[in-house]
Amino acid sequence: MTDQSTRPLVELRNVSRKFGSKGDIADRIAQRLKLAKPKPVVHAVDSVDLSIRQGEVLGLVGESGCGKSTLGRVVAGILPPSEGDLYWKGSDRSRLSFADLKAADLATQMIFQNPMAALNPRMTVEDIVTEAPHSHGMIPGDRRAYADRYLEMAGFDPAMKRRYPHQFSGGQRQRVNIARALAVQPEFLVCDESVAALDVSIQAQVINLFMDLREQLDLTYLFVSHDLGVVEHISDRVAIMYLGRIVEEAPVEEVYARPNHPYTRALLSEVPRIEVGKRKFEAIKGELPSPLDPPKGCHFHPRCPFAMDRCRSEVPKIREVASGHRSACHLNDG
Amino acid sequence: MPLLDVQSLVTEFPGAPGGPGNRAVNEVSFAVERGKVLGLVGESGSGKSVTGFSIMGLVDRPGRVTGGRILFDGQDLASLSGEEMRQLRGRRIAMVFQDPMMTLNPVLTIGTQMTEAITAHEKVSRAESRARARDALGQVGIPSPEERLSAYPHEFSGGMRQRVAIAIALLHNPDLIIADEPTTALDVTIQSQIISEFQRLAETHNTAVIWITHDLAIVSRLADDIAVMYSGRLVETGPVSDVLTDPRHPYTAGLIGSVPSQNTRGTRLRQIPGMTPSLGRLPSGCAFRTRCDRATEACATVPPPETHEGARGFRCIHPVHPELLTQ
Numbered sequence: 046m047t048d049q050s051t052r053p054l055v056e057l058r059n060v061s062r063k064f065g066s067k068g069d070i071a072d073r074i075a076q077r078l079k080l081a082k083p084k085p086v087v088h089a090v091d092s093v094d095l096s097i098r099q100g101e102v103l104g105l106v107g108e109s110g111c112g113k114s115t116l117g118r119v120v121a122g123i124l125p126p127s128e129g130d131l132y133w134k135g136s137d138r139s140r141l142s143f144a145d146l147k148a149a150d151l152a153t154q155m156i157f158q159n160p161m162a163a164l165n166p167r168m169t170v171e172d173i174v175t176e177a178p179h180s181h182g183m184i185p186g187d188r189r190a191y192a193d194r195y196l197e198m199a200g201f202d203p204a205m206k207r208r209y210p211h212q213f214s215g216g217q218r219q220r221v222n223i224a225r226a227l228a229v230q231p232e233f234l235v236c237d238e239s240v241a242a243l244d245v246s247i248q249a250q251v252i253n254l255f256m257d258l259r260e261q262l263d264l265t266y267l268f269v270s271h272d273l274g275v276v277e278h279i280s281d282r283v284a285i286m287y288l289g290r291i292v293e294e295a296p297v298e299e300v301y302a303r304p305n306h307p308y309t310r311a312l313l314s315e316v317p318r319i320e321v322g323k324r325k326f327e328a329i330k331g332e333l334p335s336p337l338d339p340p341k342g343c344h345f346h347p348r349c350p351f352a353m354d355r356c357r358s359e360v361p362k363i364r365e366v367a368s369g370h371r372s373a374c375h376l377n378d379g
Numbered sequence: 380m381p382l383l384d385v386q387s388l389v390t391e392f393p394g395a396p397g398g399p400g401n402r403a404v405n406e407v408s409f410a411v412e413r414g415k416v417l418g419l420v421g422e423s424g425s426g427k428s429v430t431g432f433s434i435m436g437l438v439d440r441p442g443r444v445t446g447g448r449i450l451f452d453g454q455d456l457a458s459l460s461g462e463e464m465r466q467l468r469g470r471r472i473a474m475v476f477q478d479p480m481m482t483l484n485p486v487l488t489i490g491t492q493m494t495e496a497i498t499a500h501e502k503v504s505r506a507e508s509r510a511r512a513r514d515a516l517g518q519v520g521i522p523s524p525e526e527r528l529s530a531y532p533h534e535f536s537g538g539m540r541q542r543v544a545i546a547i548a549l550l551h552n553p554d555l556i557i558a559d560e561p562t563t564a565l566d567v568t569i570q571s572q573i574i575s576e577f578q579r580l581a582e583t584h585n586t587a588v589i590w591i592t593h594d595l596a597i598v599s600r601l602a603d604d605i606a607v608m609y610s611g612r613l614v615e616t617g618p619v620s621d622v623l624t625d626p627r628h629p630y631t632a633g634l635i636g637s638v639p640s641q642n643t644r645g646t647r648l649r650q651i652p653g654m655t656p657s658l659g660r661l662p663s664g665c666a667f668r669t670r671c672d673r674a675t676e677a678c679a680t681v682p683p684p685e686t687h688e689g690a691r692g693f694r695c696i697h698p699v700h701p702e703l704l705t706q
Contacts, residue, residue: 108566214654244422245593249637249650256647271566274596278639278648297644315567317596318640321620329568332536 052135053096054233054265055120055153060129062090062115087336089115091289092129094363097233102259102266104280104297106273106312108333112289114237117269121155121235151181154226158238160218164210170196170221171206178228191228198261199224200254216247223254233265240275252279273316277301282369285309288336288344291363295370305372308345343375351376381410382452382587383434383555389446390426390433394659401658403429403442405611411604413554414585418598418619420634421608424655427591430608431557434589435474436464452554470500473548477560479540482547483532489516489543490528496547515546519576538569545577552584559591574601595638599623607631610656610666612682617691627686627693627700629671665695673697 065086068076075081089112097103097120107113118124119131122138131138133149141149157163164173171192178184184191193203201220210218219239226234236255240248252275258264270276276283277297284294285308293306304310311329331348334340340347346356355375363373388407391400403426411417421427432438434449436456449456451472459467476482484492493512497503503511509528516524519542532540541561548556558577562570578601581588590602598605598619605622607615607630615628626632635641636649653670656662665683668674675697683694 108568216654244655245595245634245637246422246651247654249639249648250652252639253647253650256645273567274639278642278644312567315571316640317594317638319595319599319623319635319638321599321623329572332538332569333566 052099053132054099054134055267056096056132056135057093057120057126058130058132060090060093060095060119060126060131061088062112062119062124063088063127085337088289088339089336090119090126093289093291095120095284095291095294097265097267100263100265101281102268102279104276104283105267105269105286106271106276106283107286108271110288110333110336111286112336113269113271113286116286117155117235117237117267120267121153122150123155151229152232153235154229154231154233155235155237156219156222156226156239158241160215160222160242161210163222164218164225166210169207169209170201170213173210173221174206174224174228177225178230181229183229192224195224195228196221198227198258200250214247216243216251219243219251220254223251223258227258227262231264233267235267235269237269238271239268241270241272248275255279273313274318277316285312288334288339290344290373292345292374293370293372294363295367295372299367299370303367303370305366305370305377306345306374307349307351307376309372343373380453382413383411383589384450385409385430385434385447386450387447388430388433388444388449390429390438390442391445392442392658400445402611403658404433406447407608407611407613408447409606409613409616411555411587411589413587414582415604416581416588416590416602418602418605419589419591419608420593420595420598420605422593422655424610424658425608426611427608428559431474431559431589431591434557435468435472437468437474466500469496469553470551471553472555472557473551473553475541475544475548475556475558475561477563479537479544480532482544483540485532488529488531489535493528493543493547493550496550500551511550512546515550516543518549518580519543519546520572521546538565538573541565541569541573542576545573545580549580549584553586555587555589556581557589557591560593562597563592563594570597595623595634596640607634610661611658612666612694613692614667614695615691615693617689617693621691627688627691627698628667628695629673629697629699630667631693632699633670673699 063086065084068084072081076083093116105113119126174192174195175188179188192206196203196206199220201217201224240251243251268276268279280297282296283300284291287308293309301313304313329348342358343356343361346352361373361375363371366372366377386408388404389402390404391402394401407430419427433444438444490509490512494508497508497511513524513528516527521527521539521542535543562573592598602619605619606613609630615622615631622631623635626635633651637651639648642648651670656666662669664679664681668678677696683696685692685694
């Protein structure tokens with residue numbers, strides 16, 4: 046569906062995002078004199094290169110705490126990167142004019158996991174959907190007709206638009222969120238675990254809605270999720286993240302057929318499939334290490350069955366192992 | 380004789396003032412044999428957790444069990460006194476919850492909580508109960524269990540806490556474990572670790588398990604039998620290998636179709652339209668008929684009776700048959 050030559054809509058070059066404080070001046074002097082330890086810093090996103098092409102769905106997968114939500118927020122422009130550059134349609138975001146930046150922000154919308162937390166409980170559905178487009182002067186005529194159009198697009202019955210968010214079920218609230226995002230006519234949606242909190246049958250409805258909207262509105266998606274089955278279904282390309290770094294990135298058929306990185310291989314053996322007949326659950330040993338104190342070298346080495354000495358000291362570079370398929374593992378060198 | 384035999388269980392919560400009660404569990408019958416795993420499947424509000432709480436005798440007021448019988452090892456649980464039930468709970472029937480912090484006391488060390496659970500049912504010395512607690516932690520794959528006994532729950536990760544909760548449930552080698560979505564809040568890799576530990580321990584001790592979940596993928600790999608619940612009723616029961624490959628009830632078929640991996644990549648999922656009705660406003664007759672593409676006028680008259688077909692059963696007057704499937 047995507048063409049290799051299409052230009053990227055969003056591009057990250059060597060982007061990192063750290064959380065933590067340097068401390069005040071007294072702390073810094075104490076640290077300089079080696080009287081205090083440096084304040085802990087979390088490298089939530091660590092030197093990530095990633096591009097999202099116009100019209101594609103990029104799935105971003107990882108376990109909790111791997112930094113996928115932070116990366117999603119950086120891509121959406123909500124969190125500024127600590128280091129590195131973010132490009133929007135080929136130009137550096139930090140150099141955009143105020144008007145261009147506003148246009149870029151409007152064109153990027155985010156849909157979150159918990160629909161109730163993203164909706165103002167004191168506003169009616171109609172006001173929630175039209176607030177942003179109204180203040181940006183995007184509504185040419187009747188505000189009510191405008192709300193109807195986008196609510197219908199999201200599969201929400203406009204007859205109920207005078208009600209408040211608490212009067213709806215989780216699936217309906219998520220539809221309101223989707224209508225709210227669509228109402229400012231975005232080009233790019235960042236979906237952060239947008240279907241994770243929904244029941245199985247409702248989840249299928251919302252996934253179908255995302256796929257329909259993509260057809261109708263020519264949208265680009267970054268689909269952040271821990272659910273490998275959902276990501277496999279909806280994505281064109283998949284990036285796998287582990288402790289702040291992208292460890293593998295490839296077209297969806299490629300990564301599910303020929304996973305390269307040991308972490309990807311282990312993760313993909315856990316894709317939720319209905320397989321009758323008792324099967325052994327083969328698990329990766331150990332847990333995700335603390336991002337405050339990540340392992341040296343390749344972050345995955347303490348859990349990796351193939352770890353060598355080199356993995357413990359040297360960070361593997363991400364490089365192409367097949368056309369469009371990049372992986373960060375020392376095994377590819379041998 | 381099955382270890383647990385639930386017959387026409389009804390659990391009600393008060394409805395609108397003056398009106399009838401809402402049946403969160405409505406005429407539910409199933410049985411579990413020793414050493415078998417039953418997957419109890421349903422979406423939120425289907426009554427699957429309330430079924431588990433009803434067996435444990437832990438339904439919170441104002442809800443209460445108003446009908447049916449629960450036979451555990453041939454004994455009617457309703458005939459037991461509060462003290463007798465307490466003796467049974469934790470020793471012969473144990474429960475594992477979705478959120479391990481529901482089981483664990485945040486201000487006591489793991490060791491204290493585990494030895495307390497042992498001495499509540501058995502007269503053993505402090506040293507011996509501590510040794511047993513340590514062994515139980517080791518069994519569920521917690522590294523350096525001796526030191527971890529003096530740790531508090533907040534010092535564990537979510538996956539480790541769930542292992543502790545499972546270790547506590549296994550302390551007395553119970554005959555039956557009710558596991559209520561124990562892995563739903565965990566990451567996939569941790570989920571697999573926990574399920575494989577659970578599977579191993581249940582097999583070695585010949586424990587019967589009721590695994591409550593919404594995840595058909597887990598059930599397909601873990602359970603022997605499946606019971607699908609919708610709006611308080613069991614709509615389909617039977618061996619996993621039959622039900623998941625060849626469902627009879629349209630709701631079961633719809634749930635299977637909603638799993639992404641059951642569909643061709645990039646195509647629309649076979650979704651179930653609409654949403655679960657609230658218990659106070661269930662449609663007449665079959666509760667699923669408003670979302671069902673096979674529904675006819677007959678479906679609106681009475682709740683469909685159970686049809687039996689060998690080891691399986693379903694409540695639908697227009698069942699799905701493979702030869703009728705267009706898929």
